Amino acid sequence: MEQDQLDSIASPLFEAMTLSNWNNLSLDSIEAHLQRLLAQLANSLLENFILPNRIAEIQRQVEAASLLCCECGSKWQTHKLNQLIHPKTLFGNRIAIFRTQYYCPTCQTYLSVADQVLELPSHQMTPRLASVVAFCGASWSYALTSAFLEFLLGVEVSDKTVERFAKDEQQMPAPLPQEPLKEPPCIVTADGVLIRGRKKDSLLEMKVASFFSQVVEGSHNRRQVQDASFVASAAQEWREFVSCVSEEANRQGLSGWEEVEFVSDGAEGIWQMQEMVFPRAKKRLDLYHSKCKVGERIKQAYRGSAKKEEIEERVEGYIEKGMIDEAINYLKPVHNSEAGFSGLFEAG
Ligand SMILES: [Zn+2]
Secondary structure: OOHHHHHHHHHHHHHHOOOHHHHOOOHHHHHHHHHHHHHHHHHHHHHHHHHHHHHHHHHHHHHOOOOOOOOOOOOOEEEEEEEEEOOEOOOOOEOOEEEEEEEEOOOOEEEOHHHHHOOOOOOOEOHHHHHHHHHHHHHOOHHHHHHHHHHHHOOOOOHHHHHHHHOOHHHOOOOOOOOOOOOOOOEEEEEEEEEEOOOOOOEEEEEEEEEEOOEEEOOOOOEEEOOOEEEEEOOOOHHHHHHHHHHHHHHOOOOOOOOOEEEEOOOHHHHHHHHHHOOOOEEEEOHHHHHHHHHHHHHHHOOOOOOHHHHHHHHHHHHHOOOHHHHHHHHHHHHHHOOOOOOOHHHO
């Protein structure tokens, strides 16, 4: 719709408002009033104009037999006219929708064809509100979702309803399509991420794996991954995560037999998972943990040495740049000249 057209509609709307209502209000209150007004207007458009027209058009097609039973191709028979439902919308209140219920004599099923065409699986909410509730309910606690939806959208949804929609199969996203890349990802990484559980004070470790190939220099000292894809699970054990990671690897064109680089923090469960999914992977300890490990060993090996800090700094510098051979070559003469050093590189 053009802005000019909207402005000309806003003008009589403004005339219809009582101006004195706004006089003593802050901008915050005015915005809240307007949000409610626009929500009412949107519901009115849906309930009184758009949906009745749309449904009438669908039902004309049913009666003209251009919309047939999608199971068997039979012509629908009218069963009951003007069946009323009251779904709640994204704009807050419930709206009234009347549709005809049809009967398929072959399948012996009853269906409101308009619901099917409009993709209205639940009579409690419109599809868009159901998605918003499911999405927010998956991200926040049910009580917080309920409070936020009321504050942000003026939609009242109980904690219980949020829980039901967050767990509803129909709200789950469709599986991703196969996406074999010309050059499948060559780096895989996995880690555990602590998140707050739904029960008070409980923490859960989410399992996350990521696949990528392209890393570019970003801002100072930061490298950015260009093509990451992720897979995550609420699985308790790393071995329960194996099938999810394998599935995502296959989706991206990896068989599991490739010599990918597998980066981890060194946790035993992650290496075990790696062994099962990518048995030929090159194991890599992540930068943070390799620096910690090397730092610890240098502190042990050069305890009491004046050169300890200098050596640590040099070695970390090499590690950061991925110059592992240089780090080893640097340490060899140092190692030979300093007593008490052992086992730095056997630590992995
Ligand atoms: Zn049928």
